[in-house]
Amino acid sequence: MPKTTAAPAPVHYEVAAANLQAHLYQVTLTIAQPQARQTVSLPVWIPGSYLVREFAKNLQNLQARQGKRAVPLHQGDKHSWVAQCREDAPLVLTYEVYAYDNSVRTAWLDSARGFFNGTSLCLRVHGQEAARHSLYIAPRPATAAWSVATGLAPLKTDKKGFGLYGAAHYDELVDCPVEMGDFWQGQFTACGVAHRFVVAGAAPSFDGERLLADTQKICETAIRFWHGKGKAPFGSYLFMLNAVHDGYGGLEHRNSTALICGRRDLPRVGDKRQSDGYTTLLGLISHEYFHTWNVKRLRPAEFATYDYDQENYTQLLWFFEGFTSYYDDLLLRRAGLIDDATYLKLITKTINQVLQTPGRKVQTVAQASFDAWVKYYRQDENTPNATVSYYTKGSLVALCLDLRLRQEGKTTLDDVMRGLWSRCKAGPMAETDVLAVLEQLAGRSYARDLQQWVHSTDELPLAELLAAHGVAAKSEPAQLAQRLGLRVAENHSVQIKTVLRGGAAEKAGLAPGDEWLGVQVKGQGWRISKLDDVGFYAGSQKQLTAVVARDGRLLELPLQLPLPGNSPAPTKGRSRPATPDNVGLTCTDATATSRWLAGSA
Structure with missing residues (x-):
């Protein structure tokens, strides 16, 4: 400056x-x-x-x-x-x-x-x-x-x-x-760079020293990821965290980030356990900090100069948001803040989020990037049926790419990220740069791989690639909402928020906005207050009638309860059902898995 x-x-x-x-x-x-x-x-x-x-x-x-x-x-x-x-x-x-x-x-x-x-x-x-x-x-x-x-x-x-x-x-x-x-504030140094952390709205139980120590580990791991023993591209950094009753989010900036979290997710004095909420907060911190390199400096060519007067379109959010979403939790593992089992649990959640989104068969992750202005940020009851998240699927594209590169043995995604940083001089980047660095480091073209994973709606080869690194992907029984193809809210009754494409609920005629009041089973009527009541009253019966309220009218809709599926783990192809079973990940070779998660070649 x-x-x-x-x-x-x-x-x-x-x-x-x-x-x-x-x-x-x-x-x-x-x-x-x-x-x-x-x-x-x-x-x-x-x-x-x-x-x-x-x-x-x-x-x-x-x-x-x-x-x-x-x-x-x-x-x-x-x-x-x-x-x-x-x-x-x-x-x-x-x-x-x-x-x-x-x-x-x-x-x-x-x-x-x-x-x-x-x-x-x-x-x-x-x-x-x-x-x-x-x-x-x-x-x-x-x-x-x-x-x-x-x-x-x-x-x-x-x-x-x-x-x-x-x-x-x-x-x-x-x-x-x-x-x-x-606000509360504290400081630490990471790889020679001064970092400041301010927190507004924290409860008296907040353990600021633990947050500082854990964030320091994240920052040191990220700086070393990009630069080894070199210097970070900023002279100081500021974290601004607003703790509220219920909230989550972050926005990256060139030498700072603004964050929001639920105050119960903050670490507490005297409590050495790491709650799921605190793990999520650390992942958010890691995500926004990684953006300091990946989108604030290395960024889409379309963002070389911002046009503040209108939308700025790019098809590369699958890379800048998705790959950042891959590395946020992975760097927590490398920083020693979570173990292998916790990391695999987080990856499992991401895989299931994508598999339970019928829109993945409708929209490619590149299209989702371009449509962010009208779809991702303007979600409604049909969003899961029409689009796929460039965060979640983009992170799985990064996972597949990293595992494929490691399987072939010539390079890793870590090297590709650093190669892009060097090739693009920490500035504007195009997809052609990704392909060029991949070919340079891996010794072959990855055009076909990215075409399939990024520019088509084919399923990702997750099971195959995970297995090569000591992780088995197996099908697990789906919950009732997933089997029905529903997303609901429960408050004295069942309010239907989303009806997923191709599911039993759609076939029965249930619609977003319906209030599901009760069921009729073999001539008897039952009031329900939560979705689990449906299975309780249905027992072994698979045919029932759903009683719903819609626009002031009571409707009786014949519904067939689907049995828990027995479908295989995700592989290539388009033959998956709209609401597949959950996928569970099991480590079968701890050495191979740890080599990948630790970042070893």
Whole structure:
């Protein structure tokens, strides 16, 4: 980053928590040398979260002036404005932003905490995106007990972090979110790099020292994965974690990440056990940290320059999200935070999620990447039938590729990732680069493999490849919901959320939104409050009548209960049923499995 001074930059923002109870930020934007007709706009999306979110809907009271003269503003479209200003004087714009989205993607402000991404608060000054930018975070009496955390470079700040920060350009400014509040914080060093961790909303039982120690292991493992004994591509790193009653998610940035988790998933003082929730949190930390390399630097060629005004399409999210999803838990294993059995349990869950998604037969994982803007981020009751997750199937593509490379014995996926980093100079990447590095390191073309696994709806050769590394994939009996082809919610009755394609429930005529009230079996009627009641009252009978409420009417739908299947483990081909049995993984050769999981050649 170019050397900066403590003076405001040519494009300068002042942000103040103006009204905590009304959840309003006050923003002042000063453009030192505006154009005669200066256009400004607010992004419609945030990189890393592929949905047009219309951040401008929260902007209000926009005004402009030069000196004491008010400057007319003309709104050109939903998110941009043109100021009818002169070029000979600084242009000052003031506006408010409503902030009440408690996620990692936008902005939040209340009496306990503030958080914002620059894409939600900072208007982009057209024509000056490459100029230096600065951000002044103003202290206020209402926030006197708060501190500030951000990945931006501090230029002149007080001991709590309020004050002036600098960025080399607009992209850097909006890629460094800001956390404010009376948060817990700690620090550690990983491979010579300073890391800071702040946590908002934790309960008094929170064990911060354990979180720091475990995160340090993750960071050291990731840095060594990419660079061996070399240096990380950032000088410092910041984790910002918001602990809430119920939540999960993360968003990667160039030298920081914003995370959200359920506060019960945090480690607890005096409890040495590792809960499933804490394992999931560590996997999230690992995932977002791995993104520091894989998508923030090594990234789709289509993302070489972000277009903040519209969707940015790529077919490569199966690689950038899917391969990151493969390595997140694998690096937990290599860091010693989970064992082989736990890792295989996590892989089993991923395999079953994909197999229980009929949409895997409809949409390729490359198509799913391209359609993220309208399908993955806009899920509805038909999503499992129409699409496949580029996270889960993408991670299984990485698994298959790693196992195939190891089976052939010339290279590993680890080497391929580092080879791509080198070939693409830690920058824009295309699928042709993946194929080129694969051929270079493996000694053969992998075009046919990627065509089948990424660009077709064929099943992945999981059983075959796992068996070659000491893991047997065997069919296990499916639960009733899976056998019926249903996804439900249970609260005094059974509410049907999704009817999976080709299942018994679809054949019977059940539909999303139905409330399943009871069953009739051999002339007797029974009230049900959970799905397990169906099997309890049906007994050995396979023919029954489902009594459902739909749009105020009671319907009686003949339903045949399917028997637990006996289908084989997943292999190549398209002949799998819509709702296959679960797959269980069993280690048959601990030495071979450990060699793979430990990263040995």
